[in-house]
Amino acid sequence: MEDGQSMPTLQAWLQQSMASHGHQDALECGDVRWSYHELREAAERVVASIDEHGPQAQTVGVLGYRSAAKYAAVAGVVLAGRTYLPLHATLSAEHTAKMLTLSGCELLFVSSESLSALEAVLPLLETAVTVVLLDTDGTIESTDYRTVALQGPVPFVARHTATVEDVAYVLYTVGSTEVGKGVEVTQKNVGPYVRSIQTRYGIGPSDRCSQTLDLTFDGSVHDIFVAWTSGACLHVPAEECTIARASSLAVAASSLAIAS
Numbered sequence: 001m002e003d004g005q006s007m008p009t010l011q012a013w014l015q016q017s018m019a020s021h022g023h024q025d026a027l028e029c030g031d032v033r034w035s036y037h038e039l040r041e042a043a044e045r046v047v048a049s050i051d052e053h054g055p056q057a058q059t060v061g062v063l064g065y066r067s068a069a070k071y072a073a074v075a076g077v078v079l080a081g082r083t084y085l086p087l088h089a090t091l092s093a094e095h096t097a098k099m100l101t102l103s104g105c106e107l108l109f110v111s112s113e114s115l116s117a118l119e120a121v122l123p124l125l126e127t128a129v130t131v132v133l134l135d136t137d138g139t140i141e142s143t144d145y146r147t148v149a150l151q152g153p154v155p156f157v158a159r160h161t162a163t164v165e166d167v168a169y170v171l172y173t174v175g176s177t178e179v180g181k182g183v184e185v186t187q188k189n190v191g192p193y194v195r196s197i198q199t200r201y202g203i204g205p206s207d208r209c210s211q212t213l214d215l216t217f218d219g220s221v222h223d224i225f226v227a228w229t230s231g232a233c234l235h236v237p238a239e240e241c242t243i244a245r246a247s248s249l250a251v252a253a254s255s256l257a258i259a260s
Contacts, residue, residue, distance in 0.1 A: 009187040011081050011162040013194070013229045021231035024205055029236040032068035032136070036231070039075055042068075042150040044157070046076025046109065046134075049148035051157045053130050054107030058083055059170065061100060061129075063118060064111035065089040066236055069134035072150050073109040074224065081162035083184075084169040089114035091174065097124035098179040099172045109134055109148075164188035169221070190221060197226045205231035212237060 018026075022037040034042070050060060060082045064070025077084045085103050087096050096117070100108065110118050111134045118131065133140055133147045140147055162168075168187045173180035203209065209227035211234050227234040 008164045008191055009081075009162040009166070010078050010168050010190060010194075010225060010229070011187075013191070014075065014078050014225075017229050017231055021205055024231060025208075025233040026228065027068060027071055027234050027236070028208075029066065029068045029071060030238070034068065039072065040079075041154050042072035043075035043079050044154040045148055045150050045152070046073050047080045047159055048155040048157045049109075049132055049146075050076070050080045050082065050107065051159075053132055053146055057105075057107040057130075059085050059103050059105045059107075059167075061085040061087050061103070061105045061108040063087040063089060063096070063108060063121075064114050064134070066238075067111045067113050067134075067136070069111040069136045069150060070114075071224070071234070071236070072136075073111070073134055075228070077109075078168075079159065080157075081160040081166070083167045086169065086171065089117040093117065093120035093124055095174050095179050096121045097126075099182075100129060101126045102172065102179065102182055103170055105129060107132070110145075112136075112140060162187055164191075185221075190225070193221075194225055194229055197222060198230050203227070203230040203232055207232040208235050209233070210235050210237055 018036045018040040023035050025033060026036040026039040027034045050057065054060065060077045060080070062070060062073045062077060062084065064073070065088065074084060085099065085105050087099060100121070107130050109132050131145045133142055133145050135147050135149045138149050138151055164187045166187050167184045168190045170182050170184050172182045197203070203226060207230065209223060209232050211223040213223055224234060
């Protein structure tokens with residue numbers, strides 16, 4: 001089959017990649033370096049948490065910023081066969097609350113670096129959302145929220161199997177004052193895109209792909225899933241690197257403007 005149809009869903013594709021590339025690097029983020037085997041174990045903990053805290057939830061949000069826990073949650077939502085709602089901790093609380101409401105999100109995973117963002121969002125929500133904190137190293141102690149440890153034995157969960165007609169993820173356009181209409185991307189649409197990028201650029205297990213785009217931007221799908229379905233390592237640059245990149249681009253743009 002062509003155009004990604006041989007792996008019709010991100011769920012099936014990611015499962016196969018994790019099984020095939022277990023000992024190869026899958027994620028490098030800050031001080032964390034996980035193999036595909038380690039990423040799978042952390043993601044399976046998220047799958048079990050979805051089964052425990054939101055078994056009926058179809059849309060599952062992930063709120064975080066440049067942490068291994070956030071990427072484990074993204075992988076977990078995909079492996080659970082649910083619709084992934086990306087949320088960025090640097091967006092305004094009003095925008096994030098609006099996206100949660102419009103999407104009908106019932107379950108939200110939050111990484112520890114985004115707790116302050118969560119506290120600002122919760123009072124603005126129109127409907128209740130179950131919050132689960134992601135604990136990378138077993139140090140989080142919270143009496144206010146549920147938690148899921150990303151280390152330790154992986155529990156077995158009879159997960160939901162995604163179909164090609166299911167929505168893989170939903171994105172919202174965000175302006176300076178409002179949140180636009182959500183775009184639902186189905187499994188059968190994202191598959192051909194991922195396959196075409198893999199084929200065009202020859203991405204494979206020996207490659208490293210940088211994740212530089214905000215998760216609320218559609219291009220982040222390129223960054224994350226092209227890497228993980230190819231057996232490549234997803235590298236998340238430190239924030240100062242992205243700031244430096246933005247500054248250099250601004251300087252280059254100014255130079256071009258002056259030259260013209």
